Amino acid sequence: MAFDKLNGIVLRYADYKENDRILTVLTRERGLVSLTARGVRSNRPNAACAVKDIFCCGEFVVYERNGIEYISSSSVIEAFYPIREDYDRFSTAAQIAATVKRVGNPAKNDELYSLVYYTLSFIAYSEACCKDLLIGFYAKLIVIEGYEPIITYCAGCGKSVLNYKQIRFSNQLGGSLCDECASDEAAFSAESMEALRRIILLESRELYRIRLTANMQSELFKLLSAHMEYSMGQSIPNIK
Ligand SMILES: [Zn+2]
Structure with a gap:
């Protein structure tokens, strides 16, 4: 055998x-x-x-x-015991498990495994906010799956959007848009877009460093969910 x-x-x-x-x-x-x-x-x-x-x-x-x-x-x-002893931790981890079951990419098992391992570690043992960790998880998952968003320049024409206060984001083009290329796409604050850029640069083992304001959390959930739905065929479930 x-x-x-x-x-x-x-x-x-x-x-x-x-x-x-x-x-x-x-x-x-x-x-x-x-x-x-x-x-x-x-x-x-x-x-x-x-x-x-x-x-x-x-x-x-x-x-x-x-x-x-x-x-x-x-x-x-x-064993990650603390996850099973706290409702917030458990529901965050359950959402990650439900997502991975639907999108696991066989070509990048190693990266996906590390992302899930470190995210669960920080949910269990760090003081990091569960919502911040969840946003970090989804941002990194999108990159692993091959849909890294274009953030600092226009996905339509290539022009820089670094001096913009509000940036429109195209799910179809997978990135930011300048004023000339944008129409009625959802707009996000420059702070949230910069936070997303930094999150994507983090290694999975550094995700505990994410600190987001409530407005950034809400904007990034909206952006990542729409981007995932368009590119991967599933949105992020609403959390409390
Ligand atoms: Zn443009």
């Missing part, structure tokens, strides 16, 4: 049969996979399968039989 080793984060699970559980796992190596953990819900749970809870990150040894992948053993790398 051939065994495969995977690093992964549990994004969802469904209980199955009497004692089993099927995990949806974002892996560094293969993107989203479905893994069956046998015997983890019995009175004497299978101690070899330690990774079985949502948002838990671990190492899995798996094998395939009849088209189904089973976990032979798993060990916890990071």
Whole structure:
């Protein structure tokens, strides 16, 4: 029997049969996979399968039989416990999990895995605002998926928009517009656009540094959601 080793984060699970559980796992190596953990819900749970809870990150040894992948053993790398103990943290992480399940890009598993890993780490262990982290997550996700927005110059004609106070943004062209190229596209403050430019420059492991005002949060949710809907076919769900 051939065994495969995977690093992964549990994004969802469904209980199955009497004692089993099927995990949806974002892996560094293969993107989203479905893994069956046998015997983890019995009175004497299978101690070899330690990774079985949502948002838990671990190492899995798996094998395939009849088209189904089973976990032979798993060990916890990071449990991210505080996420499950706080409503705001949990709902933020749940939104990330729901988004990743829909857009996981097999070509860039490694970057997507790092983005999810670090975002969950900061949700669990940092004092960073959940909304700021969520905006950082969506901005970086859009870049990973190949839709990095053009911010400092016009996506229509290439002219600089750096001296603008308000900048219109075209979802169709994926970027800012100068006054000559713009018509009735939504407009955003120069401060929000500059914040977005800086967020995109951050590495995933630096996302805890984001600090946004309430107005920036509201503008960037609006911009990123519309941009994602146009380019990736899904918008950002409304959060409180
Ligand atoms: Zn222009």
